[in-house]
Amino acid sequence: MLYILITYDINTTSLNGQARLRKVAKVCINYGQRVQNSVFECKVNEAQYRELQHKLLKIIDKNVDSLRFYRLGENYDKKVKHIGAKQTYKVDDPMIL
């Protein structure tokens, strides 16, 4: 399995930015857990990873939005340190900006 960290910046000032933001979160939640507003940790196989990228690519506007995928490798949980509040996210929550 692959441990993939997804971070994204969706330009919410552009047309349909808020809608793209919600769609990206709705796709990502099917592949992993949301750990921050625009950060997901996903445990996927290669096929799922390709599928995930493909779906996200169809949503974002490449001119104004930014997607980053980090391969964290095995036992990634030992490589992560969290400090502060742990939000619980409902995907349909309006983004608190």
Place this chain on the structure above:
Amino acid sequence: MLYILITYDINTTSLNGQARLRKVAKVCINYGQRVQNSVFECKVNEAQYRELQHKLLKIIDKNVDSLRFYRLGENYDKKVKHIGAKQTYKVDDPMIL
């Protein structure tokens, strides 16, 4: 050297949230490069990493803000995939929310 990815959510609706957000970015920029609004990639040694964490801890409000540190390990640039716009950030830029 350590390759550390920093992601953060600063609650800008809380008191002094915007100021904390700017301060966190100002500290991080001294240790690495900003790759998304709230995502920095830092190349640091253990002492610098401790120092960086210490400085950020003094800025954030642990009740409402969230900081995550990911140890990416060597040749992390092979583990990162970017799609979309590459923002250039000026640390003093007002956050476009």
